Amino acid sequence: MRLSRYFLPILKDTPAEAQIVSHRLMLRAGMIRQEAAGIYAWLPLGLRVMKKIEQIVREEQNRAGAVELLMPTLQQADLWRESERYDDYGKEMLRIKDRHERDLLYGPTNEEMVTEIFRAYVRSYKSLPLNLYHIQWKFRDEIRPRFGIMRGREFLMKDAYSFDLDPAGARRAYNRMFVAYLRTFARMGLKSVPMRADTGPIGGELSHEFIVLADTGESQVYCDKTLIDMPVPDETVDFDGDLEPLIRARTDLYAATEEKHDAAEFETRVPEDRRLSARGIEVGHIFYFGTKYSKAMKAVVAGPDGQDHFVEMGSYGIGVSRLVGAIIEASHDEAGIIWPDAVAPFQVILTPINMHKSTRVAETSEKLYRQLTAAGIEVLLDDRDVRPGVKFAEAELIGIPHRVVIGDRGLEAGKLEYRHRRAAESVEFASDEALAFLQERLRGR
Ligand code: ATP
Ligand code: MG
Numbered sequence: 001m002r003l004s005r006y007f008l009p010i011l012k013d014t015p016a017e018a019q020i021v022s023h024r025l026m027l028r029a030g031m032i033r034q035e036a037a038g039i040y041a042w043l044p045l046g047l048r049v050m051k052k053i054e055q056i057v058r059e060e061q062n063r064a065g066a067v068e069l070l071m072p073t074l075q076q077a078d079l080w081r082e083s084e085r086y087d088d089y090g091k092e093m094l095r096i097k098d099r100h101e102r103d104l105l106y107g108p109t110n111e112e113m114v115t116e117i118f119r120a121y122v123r124s125y126k127s128l129p130l131n132l133y134h135i136q137w138k139f140r141d142e143i144r145p146r147f148g149i150m151r152g153r154e155f156l157m158k159d160a161y162s163f164d165l166d167p168a169g170a171r172r173a174y175n176r177m178f179v180a181y182l183r184t185f186a187r188m189g190l191k192s193v194p195m196r197a198d199t200g201p202i203g204g205e206l207s208h209e210f211i212v213l214a215d216t217g218e219s220q221v222y223c224d225k226t227l228i229d230m231p232v233p234d235e236t237v238d239f240d241g242d243l244e245p246l247i248r249a250r251t252d253l254y255a256a257t258e259e260k261h262d263a264a265e266f267e268t269r270v271p272e273d274r275r276l277s278a279r280g281i282e283v284g285h286i287f288y289f290g291t292k293y294s295k296a297m298k299a300v301v302a303g304p305d306g307q308d309h310f311v312e313m314g315s316y317g318i319g320v321s322r323l324v325g326a327i328i329e330a331s332h333d334e335a336g337i338i339w340p341d342a343v344a345p346f347q348v349i350l351t352p353i354n355m356h357k358s359t360r361v362a363e364t365s366e367k368l369y370r371q372l373t374a375a376g377i378e379v380l381l382d383d384r385d386v387r388p389g390v391k392f393a394e395a396e397l398i399g400i401p402h403r404v405v406i407g408d409r410g411l412e413a414g415k416l417e418y419r420h421r422r423a424a425e426s427v428e429f430a431s432d433e434a435l436a437f438l439q440e441r442l443r444g445r
Contacts, residue, residue, distance in 0.1 A: 001346065001378075001379070001380050001381070002369075002381050002383050003380055003381060003382045003383060003384050004383045004384050006044065006380070007030075007043065007044050008029075008030045008043075008044070008045055008398070009030040009043065010028065010029060010030050010394055010397065010398075011027060011028045011030070014028065015027045015028070018148065019146070019147065020147050020148075020150070020216040020329070021216065021328065021329060021332060022147070022148065022150065022216075022324075022325035022326070022328035022329045022332075023147050023148035023149075023150070023325065025328055025332060025336060025337050025397070026046060026148055026149070026324070026325065026328065027148070028336075028397060029045060029336065029337060029397050029398045029399070030043050030045055030046075030398075031043055031045045031046030031049070031324070032046045032148065032149060034148075036153075037145050037153065038142060038145025038151070038152040038153030038154065039152065039153055039154045040148070040149055040152060040154070045345050045398060046324065048345035048346070049324050049327075049339070049343055049344075049345050050156065050320065050321060050324055052342065052343040052344070052345075053188060053320055053323050053324060053327075053343055054135055054156070054158075054320050056184060056187050056188060056342065056343070057135065057158045057184055057318055057320060058135065058158075060180045060181075060183050060184040060187070061133050061158065061160060061180060063180065063183075063235070063239065064131075064176045064177060064179065064180035064239050065129075065131060065176060065239055065240075066131040066132070066133045066160050066177075066180075067130070067131065067132055067133070068132075068133055068134060068135075069117075069132055069133075069134055070134045070135075070136060071107075071110050071113050071114065071117075071134050071136060072107075073106055073107055073136060073137050073138075073139070074096070074104050074105070074106060074107070075104065075105050075106075075107045075110075075112070075113055076102070076103070076104060076105075077095070077102075077103030077104060077105055078103075079112040079113060079116055080105065080112050082112065082296060082297050083111070083112050083115075083293055083296045083297060084296065085112070086105075089108065091141060091143075092108060092140045092141050092142065092143075093105050093106075093108055093140075093141065094106040094108075094139045094140075094141050106138075106139035107136075107138060107139070108138055108139060108140045109138065109157075109159060109315070109317070110134070110136075110159055110161070111161065111293050111313075111315055112293065112297065114132055114161040115161075115293045115294060115297045115299050115313070116297065117132070118130070118132075118161075118163055118299055118311065119294075119297065119298065119299040119300075122163070122301060122311075123301060123302060124301055124302050125165040125301050125302065125303050125304060125309070127301070128163055128164055128165050128169065128301065128311075129162065129163065129164050129169055129172070129173055130162070130163045131160055131161065131162040131163070131173060131176075131177075132160065132161050132163075133158060133159060133160030133161070133316075134158070134159065135156065135157070135158045135320060136156070136157065136159075137154055137155070137156055137157075138154070138155055138156075138157045138159075139153060139154050140153060140155075141153055147216070147218075147325065148325060149321045149322060149324060149325055150218075150281070150322050150325040150326070151218070151322075152321065152322075155319065155320075155321045155322065156319075156320040156321040157317055157318065157319060157320060157321075158317065158318040158320055159315060159316065159317045159318075160177065160315065160316040160317075161313060161314070161315050161316075162174070162177070162313060162314045162315075162316070163301075163311045163312070163313055164311065164312045164313075165301060165303055165309060165311070165312065166309070166312060167290065167312055169312065170288055170290070170312035170313070170314055171288070172243070173314055174206065174286060174288045174314050175243040175244060175246075175247050176239050176243065177286050177314070177316040178194065178208065178243070178247050178286060179233055179237060179239070179243055179246060179247070180239075181194070181210050181284050181286065181316075181318070182194070182210075182232045182233065183232055183233060183235075183237075184284075184318065185210060185212070185283060185284070186232040187342055188323065188327055188340060188342055188343050189327065189330070189331060189340030189342060189343070190212050190283070190323075190326065190327060190330055191212065191213070191228055191229070191330075192210045192211065192212050192283060192284070193210070193211050193212075193213070193221075193223055193227045193228060193255055193280070194208040194209070194210050194211075194227075194250055194251070194255065195208060195209050195210075195211050195221055195223060195255040195256050195257050195260075195280075196208060196251075196255065196256040196257070196260045197209035197256075197257050197259070197260060197285065198257065198259035198260060199287055199289070206287070206288040207285070207286065207287045207288070208251075208285070208286050209257055209282050209284070209285045210282070210283050210284035210285070210286075211257070211280035211281065211282055211283070212280060212281045212283050212326050212329070212330060213228070213278050213279070213280050213281075214279060214280065214281050214326070214329040214330060215278075215279050216279065216281075216329055217278075217279035217280040217281040217282075217329075218279075218281070218282075219257050219258065219279065219280045219281070219282055220257070220258040220261075220277070220278075220279060220280075221255070221256070221257050221258070221277075221278055221279070221280045222254070222255070222256055222258075222261050222266055222275070222276070222277050223253070223254060223255035223256070223276050223278075224253040224254045224255065224269075224270045224274050224275070224276070225274045225275070225276045226253055226274060227250060227253050227255055228276075230249070230250065233246060253270075254266055254269045254270045257280075257282075281322070281325075281326045281329065282319070283318065283319055283322060283323055283326050284316075284317060284318045284319065285316075285317050286314065286315075286316045286317075287314055287315050287316070288313075288314040289313060289314065289315070290312055290313065291310040291311070291312060291313070292313070293313055294310040294311040294312070294313060295310050299311050327339070327340065327343060332399070335393070335396035335397065336396045336397035336398065336399050337397065337398060337399030338399050338401070338421045338422055339399045339400065339401055339421070340401075341401050341442065344378075344399070344400060344401050345378075345398070345400070346378045346379060346380040346400050347377055347378045347379070347400070347401065347402055347442060348372060348377055348378070348379045348380070348400065348402045348403070348404065348438060348442075349379070349380045349381075349382060349395045349400040349402070349403050349404070350365055350368060350369055350372075350379060350380070350381045350382060350403075350404050350406060351382050351388070351391050351392065351395060351403060351404065351405045351406070352364075352365040352381075352382065352383065352405075352406040352407070353388050353405065353406065353407035353408070354388075354407070354408065355383060355385075355406075356385045358408050360408060360411055361406050361407065361408055361411065364406050364411060364416075364431060365381060365383070365406045366381075368404070368406070368416075368434050369381045371434070371435055372434075372435065372438065375435060375439070377438065377439075377442065380400060382394075382395065396421070399421060400421065401420060401421045401422075402418070402420060402421070402438065402441055402442065403418070403419050403420075403421065404416050404417065404418055404434070404438070405417040405418075405419075405426070410428065410431075411431060414430055414431050414432065415428040415429065415430060415431060416428070416429060416430075416431050416434060417429075418437065418438075418441070420441070
């Protein structure tokens with residue numbers, strides 16, 4: 001992408017309304033635009049990051065055996081009357097009437113709809129286990145939308161729903177999602193901690209929230225520090241095997257959100273030097289709620305015993321749009337965002353100096369741009385006729401991890417300059433080995 005032809009509306013000033021760093025940086029870097037309270041347009045740079053996050057979420061859901069579909073954003077109120085949640089959900093639900101005066105709503109979650117789909121098609125335990133998910137916009141009329149896309153009213157969520165014959169099967173489904181979540185957040189460069197959590201309006205007994213520690217987080221959390229640096233299962237993990245030991249290793253250690261915190265238990269179970277009380281951002285939430293919806297909505301399957309059984313269910317959410325903010329909270333400095341490679345909107349930024357005066361700089365930059373693009377690397381070429389200082393500052397603000405400076409001085413000796421967004425110093429490398437040099441840097445992370 002050529003910056004001269006891109007749409008990157010960078011703001012000079014720090015927007016006064018933004019209280020936390022991720023919101024400030026997203027506005028300044030031209031990633032989002034507020035259209036109404038808690039409702040945002042995703043500008044090109046923001047959209048690229050969100051798509052990367054979405055794809056990682058998708059890959060890990062698929063790896064864990066979940067199956068993607070897409071349910072609509074609008075739902076019929078009658079479905080929610082069946083589960084008796086239509087009235088219970090209260091003012092957070094956006095209610096709409098169509099031209100025939102039928103009650104619709106903008107979905108805040110999809111337990112009812114997915115249960116309706118399930119009961120329409122699945123009759124036998126032989127079709128189980130089944131886990132259906134989608135990545136779709138939700139609307140919750142939050143009383144206090146704030147922190148930009150972190151607590152929006154319209155937001156993108158991945159929500160998965162598992163169906164099993166019995167509680168033991170449902171537990172295995174829960175465990176698969178638990179491990180998928182650990183992997184998902186780790187791939188985005190985040191350290192997430194699963195914590196015992198309240199189930200809220202979704203209902204049920206067993207529930208964990210996945211929390212990313214950050215001072216600006218809305219949740220107060222308590223945990224054993226050991227949890228923070230525990231290694232995450234790699235891609236060879238067997239989702240059909242017994243995941244229980246892997247999960248126990250974590251859930252045996254104390255970790256709870258405020259609602260589930262027990263100060264006395266915390267003190268007995270965790271030695272003082274390992275006690276952590278901190279703020280955190282909820283990026284995911286998993287629930288096992290058994291037959292709550294299948295009973296209300298009569299979703300049954302025939303078991304091996306020939307009898308009908310209410311299907312055992314769980315639901316599993318990830319805040320896809322919230323993650324964009326959470327990653328920035330976890331990875332930035334005074335100059336701007338520092339994207340982890342896996343979610344960076346572009347991998348490499350080329351910063352030519354005086355491109356519009358020096359043919360040598362222009363030609364080298366254009367050639368390198370074509371070469372990297374052809375190699376499948378996502379490159380942003382800063383071909384604008386602006387001062388080098390502006391280019392450097394904006395490259396840092398938007399957080400592209402790998403930067404190459406092309407200048408006359410270096411080219412005289414056949415050199416270009418490389419700097420990782422995190423590094424303090426630049427290094428020189430031979431201009432004619434640029435592709436190999438960068439490929440190595442990209443592989444290195
Ligand atoms: P919260 O406690 O933050 O209000 P929740 O418990 O109501 O969230 P869930 O129903 O568990 O949310 O939704 C799954 C995930 O969707 C959450 O873990 C969070 O990452 C994300 N999410 C929920 N509400 C919002 C929101 N208003 N804006 C952005 N993301 C959200
Ligand atoms: Mg939650």
